[in-house]
């Protein structure tokens with residue numbers, strides 16, 4: 001099995017631990033669709049509510065990941081002035097969650113991007129939440145040329161560090177976007193710590209960017225919390 005398949009397999013195992021037993025007619029467990037199969041998940045971040053179609057079928061991006069929820073919470077916590085009139089681009093959007101929240105918080109245009117298999121669920125989530133006027137779905141494979149996207153004031157990425165061969169590609173895309181968008185562009189990068197190899201991502205990132213913790217405090221479930229917790233860190237990147 002290639003490294004890509006191993007990482008993908010590990011993530012899918014978390015979603016459906018019995019999936020290896022469902023391989024064919026001889027299997028111990030009858031073949032089933034993925035555990036998360038076209039479900040609508042209602043999600044709330046403060047006063048922002050949305051319905052998210054989740055489906056593990058198109059791959060690991062088809063469900064909402066924890067760093068995406070943390071970044072969504074942060075955007076809501078910052079209030080509507082933070083995103084008003086801004087054009088935003090999200091990398092590795094998966095279901096589109098973070099970008100949809102950015103649109104609900106008043107961004108003038110949000111470009112949610114991912115690889116081809118995810119575009120359908122992203123489009124469905126845009127329609128499900130009635131955000132066709134402000135959100136566009138665009139294929140963007142890290143490391144490949146950035147399509148012409150117009151001015152970008154903010155780049156968002158959540159839970160995008162998990163597959164080692166993609167590390168240089170993701171860094172390259174962040175570099176390309178930072179150049180295109182210019183120094184005023186805010187890059188929010190929400191990272192969930194998973195494996196030791198992640199260090200290699202940050203070694204590559206360090207050659208091109210500096211970053212700082214977004215250590216702001218907010219109240220959640222009546223308790224004061226920061227955005228860096230439970231292995232999740234929210235960073236603001238600056239190109240060197």
Ligand SMILES: C[S@@+](CC[C@H](N)C(=O)[O-])C[C@H]1O[C@@H](n2cnc3c(N)ncnc32)[C@H](O)[C@@H]1O
Pocket residue numbers: 059060061062063064065066067068069091092093094095097113114115118140141142157158159160162163166169
């Ligand atoms: C763990 S998921 C996180 C999804 C979403 N940001 C969230 O927080 O719920 C990682 C996402 O990165 C995307 N991705 C992985 N490799 C990519 C690549 N080379 N180019 C573009 N997107 C990629 C996957 O398709 C997936 O949607």
